[in-house]
Amino acid sequence: MPPMREHIRLYVNAPLCPGEGVVLSREQAHYLRKVMRRSDGDRIGLFNGRDGEWRAIIQTQGKQDCTATPHELIQPQTATPDLWLICALIKRTRLEIVAEKAAELGVREIHPVLTEYTNAPPMKVERLCAITIEAAEQCGLVSVPKLLAPEKLQTILDGWPAERRILFCDESGAGKAAIIALQSAARERAPWAVLTGPEGGFSPAERARLLSMPQTLAVSLGPRILRADTAAISALALWQSVCGDWDTGPVALADQPV
């Protein structure tokens, strides 16, 4: 039986080694001490996306601070499938839903992009980061997706890696049925990216460029128009269930700490 999971799990940036105390942030210390009423000797889970999840003992320091010392590995580090989400910037609340769900569904990197028809306010990077971290903390994950700064779709396509396939959610409806297309493509075992557009869709020039790239698999997400956030979540779920680890389970990292 796997060890019991801790109720409170916190993401930290520091390396996690048994016996080496980690200084928690002021916000984390406040949350533990004031919100959750934890005190010296209480246990929490700690993870950093590299060293698995550790059971740690907390110790308060002065009036506001708190350290946590790992002592037992309770969940080995696993690799999130090599999937990126390339999503056009959309309205803040919808982008927040996408970031949260991308963390839960298991995405390695989130690349917000500006497209020709993008008409959204600047994204709040810190808030989006906090949302992905909270999703990872609450859902028992050991990794948080890397959130990149927004760039132009054109720029990201200019430097697109030759081997990384693109699941292009083509709102024109001209793409193939998603599951069948993904099942054929899954045999290749390539890294992937799911690409979703802004509320107004992709421009004809963007569509033409995407369709001309050998990496692109254009798929249809059905006869109904989906909002951008719904399309992103649906495509991630379909990809995970066909090409990702929903079938096989997570892959243990070879270099996992013991």
Place this chain on the structure above:
Amino acid sequence: MPPMREHIRLYVNAPLCPGEGVVLSREQAHYLRKVMRRSDGDRIGLFNGRDGEWRAIIQTQGKQDCTATPHELIQPQTATPDLWLICALIKRTRLEIVAEKAAELGVREIHPVLTEYTNAPPMKVERLCAITIEAAEQCGLVSVPKLLAPEKLQTILDGWPAERRILFCDESGAGKAAIIALQSAARERAPWAVLTGPEGGFSPAERARLLSMPQTLAVSLGPRILRADTAAISALALWQSVCGDWDTGPVALADQPV
């Protein structure tokens, strides 16, 4: 080429026949006149879930009211796949996301249920209804899912239709990989329901009962714990892509108006 869609689309309850004016609600009239600055002779789309979508001409009445008169069918009525969503009550904001996405992804009925571990505030039926209608209006749908009053999971299972299958999203992880299981089951062409639990999952008694029902297909949604709303949206997308109309396109109703 299909006729141009109208930018403004409104859901009404009245029958839609050419030449027969429909009195819009006070809120709809306010939205058209004050928010969107529309006036006599302007065009909108109207749908009611039965008669397809019609292009209609608006005419203001007095200071506050407005009627819309259908004159051209622009989208025939299609049937949403025979899929129910049975979802345990969850936190309001998350239930609202589920209702919106269920409308977009194409669900015929939404049945909120109370389970043993349900620990959520009472749902706001009117607000949820408004959310499903807004999703249908904005996403070009011709149907709105029927939202039922909450009932106990036990009660709904007591009267469960013999032929309706249940896609049981089993957070224990013991279920089969979703896509493969659905592809085998899809050959039967049965009506279905997707069932998702509350934040605390199903109780052992509920799980045992569900697993004992011949209609149940227990599936796993991968190795990561998904929040209840993420599980519902993912399961609906998987179902639509394998058993629904994401492959074949919408089914025209035999009795569609011409």
